[in-house]
Amino acid sequence: MIPNRQMVLEAGNRVAPFVHRTPVLTSRLLNELAGAEVYFKCENLQKMGAFKMRGAINAILQLSEAQKKAGVVTHSSGNFGQALALAAKNLGVNAFIVMPSSAPAVKIEAVKAYGGLVIITEPTLEARERSAVSIVAEKGAVFLHPSNDLNVIVGQGTAALELFQDQPGLEYIMGPVGGGGLIAGTALAAHYLGNNCKVVGGEPKEADDAYRAFKSGKIEYNKSVDTIADGLKTNLGDINFPIIMELVSEIIRVEEEEIISAMKLIWERMKLVIEPSSAVPFAALLKEGKKFKNKKVGIILSGGNVELTNLPF
Amino acid sequence: MIPNRQMVLEAGNRVAPFVHRTPVLTSRLLNELAGAEVYFKCENLQKMGAFKMRGAINAILQLSEAQKKAGVVTHSSGNFGQALALAAKNLGVNAFIVMPSSAPAVKIEAVKAYGGLVIITEPTLEARERSAVSIVAEKGAVFLHPSNDLNVIVGQGTAALELFQDQPGLEYIMGPVGGGGLIAGTALAAHYLGNNCKVVGGEPKEADDAYRAFKSGKIEYNKSVDTIADGLKTNLGDINFPIIMELVSEIIRVEEEEIISAMKLIWERMKLVIEPSSAVPFAALLKEGKKFKNKKVGIILSGGNVELTNLPF
Numbered sequence: 001m002i003p004n005r006q007m008v009l010e011a012g013n014r015v016a017p018f019v020h021r022t023p024v025l026t027s028r029l030l031n032e033l034a035g036a037e038v039y040f041k042c043e044n045l046q047k048m049g050a051f052k053m054r055g056a057i058n059a060i061l062q063l064s065e066a067q068k069k070a071g072v073v074t075h076s077s078g079n080f081g082q083a084l085a086l087a088a089k090n091l092g093v094n095a096f097i098v099m100p101s102s103a104p105a106v107k108i109e110a111v112k113a114y115g116g117l118v119i120i121t122e123p124t125l126e127a128r129e130r131s132a133v134s135i136v137a138e139k140g141a142v143f144l145h146p147s148n149d150l151n152v153i154v155g156q157g158t159a160a161l162e163l164f165q166d167q168p169g170l171e172y173i174m175g176p177v178g179g180g181g182l183i184a185g186t187a188l189a190a191h192y193l194g195n196n197c198k199v200v201g202g203e204p205k206e207a208d209d210a211y212r213a214f215k216s217g218k219i220e221y222n223k224s225v226d227t228i229a230d231g232l233k234t235n236l237g238d239i240n241f242p243i244i245m246e247l248v249s250e251i252i253r254v255e256e257e258e259i260i261s262a263m264k265l266i267w268e269r270m271k272l273v274i275e276p277s278s279a280v281p282f283a284a285l286l287k288e289g290k291k292f293k294n295k296k297v298g299i300i301l302s303g304g305n306v307e308l309t310n311l312p313f
Numbered sequence: 314m315i316p317n318r319q320m321v322l323e324a325g326n327r328v329a330p331f332v333h334r335t336p337v338l339t340s341r342l343l344n345e346l347a348g349a350e351v352y353f354k355c356e357n358l359q360k361m362g363a364f365k366m367r368g369a370i371n372a373i374l375q376l377s378e379a380q381k382k383a384g385v386v387t388h389s390s391g392n393f394g395q396a397l398a399l400a401a402k403n404l405g406v407n408a409f410i411v412m413p414s415s416a417p418a419v420k421i422e423a424v425k426a427y428g429g430l431v432i433i434t435e436p437t438l439e440a441r442e443r444s445a446v447s448i449v450a451e452k453g454a455v456f457l458h459p460s461n462d463l464n465v466i467v468g469q470g471t472a473a474l475e476l477f478q479d480q481p482g483l484e485y486i487m488g489p490v491g492g493g494g495l496i497a498g499t500a501l502a503a504h505y506l507g508n509n510c511k512v513v514g515g516e517p518k519e520a521d522d523a524y525r526a527f528k529s530g531k532i533e534y535n536k537s538v539d540t541i542a543d544g545l546k547t548n549l550g551d552i553n554f555p556i557i558m559e560l561v562s563e564i565i566r567v568e569e570e571e572i573i574s575a576m577k578l579i580w581e582r583m584k585l586v587i588e589p590s591s592a593v594p595f596a597a598l599l600k601e602g603k604k605f606k607n608k609k610v611g612i613i614l615s616g617g618n619v620e621l622t623n624l625p626f
Contacts, residue, residue: 020338023336023338023358025333025336025358028360044584045336045338045583045584045585047341049584264621267586267621268586268621270358271357271358271362271585271586271587271617272358272584272585272586273580273581273584273585273586274584304584308577308580308581308624308626309626311621313621313622
């Protein structure tokens with residue numbers, strides 16, 4: 001099911017009071033380097049440091065009052081756990097965040113600081129899912145998937161929606177591909193608000209399930225995920241995959257050193273703290289420069305949650 | 314001589330086509346920490362990574378056609394050299410930048426990359442001044458001081474001018490104090506555009522000439538300048554000092570560890586790359602929290618030109 005235009009526009013209005021309207025920044029130097037006119041939508045400057053706040057807010061706001069009273073639950077060791085905790089707090093809703101015991105203490109503390117009710121499980125997907133299911137059963141809480149949920153997907157697309165409002169003439173829009181929520185939402189925004197704007201995903205070669213799925217026509221899985229882009233290790237889901245197949249033009253894979261080099265350029269030249277995952281689309285643009293030659297390209301800088309004491313440069 | 318309201322407003326219009334209108338960002342977490350409502354004017358996102366672009370543009374645009382033809386000259390090993398080079402390039406003017414042989418190669422290369430004509434001298438102030446004087450004599454170029462020039466000062470104030478346009482209700486505005494150009498320009502903007510807005514400077518204790526000058530009523534000098542805030546080592550000048558004496562309320566001194574801690578908070582929480590000098594006013598706010606309790610405070614984040622491989626955290 002492809003959400004309609006109305007759903008996309010309504011999500012924009014729905015999340016607006018609860019998120020920052022993040023700036024769109026440009027750099028002449030990076031334009032020269034890329035040979036293109038690049039507009040960076042700075043979701044690293046979003047509340048809690050990532051676009052994930054948008055999907056979390058949109059999904060919670062779609063719940064009934066009874067559902068809101070019961071709370072929401074997700075399993076995530078990454079940004080979505082923090083996003084759901086903060087979004088829920090802002091809306092006066094309880095958020096149960098299932099996290100693996102292997103999650104860094106700083107991430108667990110961050111979720112707690114945002115008011116999330118943390119449940120620690122064994123570090124296996126099975127244990128996490130079992131724990132989430134039992135919270136749904138016991139508390140009546142609503143399970144929200146970080147990327148494979150229609151309201152989350154449409155919510156994530158509001159970053160691109162704002163970018164098209166600011167820059168209607170984009171010829172390409174690019175985003176990273178992890179679980180598929182952001183790129184699917186971005187593609188929906190491009191479909192309804194872009195002017196023949198092509199959607200291109202960037203993906204680490206070390207976790208290229210989406211690239212392979214795009215070729216094979218079915219969801220693929222990663223055997224190993226040896227990438228610095230820790231937000232992009234997950235695979236696509238059955239709700240976002242059809243949207244991606246329908247509305248995304250291409251997925252470009254990049255090497256680890258290309259990610260690090262693009263990340264460093266954005267830190268140095270744009271003075272923005274971004275996490276490695278955020279650098280992947282710009283790395284893809286630089287890699288396939290010819291394709292984007294003299295084009296107007298929008299890039300979603302997805303987030304900025306990175307350990308300052310553990311930088312790859 | 315205190316520039317009048319008209320000069321300040323005209324500078325805003327004059328520089329606008331040549332600079333980024335930088336975003337004003339907020340962070341709920343930093344507000345909670347500071348106990349105040351803080352609006353960060355992000356001049357680290359300005360062209361060439363610092364507010365200095367504004368003063369350079371404003372000063373060059375005030376020259377006659379004959380002067381523009383002859384070019385401009387300054388001596389600077391820091392941001393102003395880069396700013397003048399880039400501003401001059403954008404306006405089709407030659408810029409002679411006198412730099413000490415001790416300047417880091419990366420800074421010399423940056424000036425050259427912006428089209429600056431670099432002249433290397435012995436690393437003494439006397440040698441730099443002699444070199445600048447001889448370029449003025451030989452080429453007829455106009456000397457522009459990085460901070461002690463009325464057009465530069467008024468130009469630097471356009472960052473605050475934009476901030477007051479965006480946030481008219483500020484009760485305090487804060488900036489770092491180095492050579493005095495930024496804080497003097499900020500004070501002028503506050504005087505003409507603020508609504509009884511107090512101006513507070515932040516200064517490293519290790520280079521507290523302005524704090525002492527403010528007390529003694531005459532320009533003071535630093536014997537040593539052992540501070541990480543390398544943009545704030547210079548002393549005030551005879552043109553900006555009277556403006557500062559007249560229009561600045563207070564100068565707050567901060568320790569080195571306070572600067573580093575404030576810098577880290579802004580990197581981590583706001584996802585902004587700022588240089589140590591930029592963190593000084595926020596460090597001052599945190600230090601004297603009571604004074605700013607529940608106040609609306611604007612802070613000029615002056616720049617983001619920092620070596621990523623040499624961070625203090």
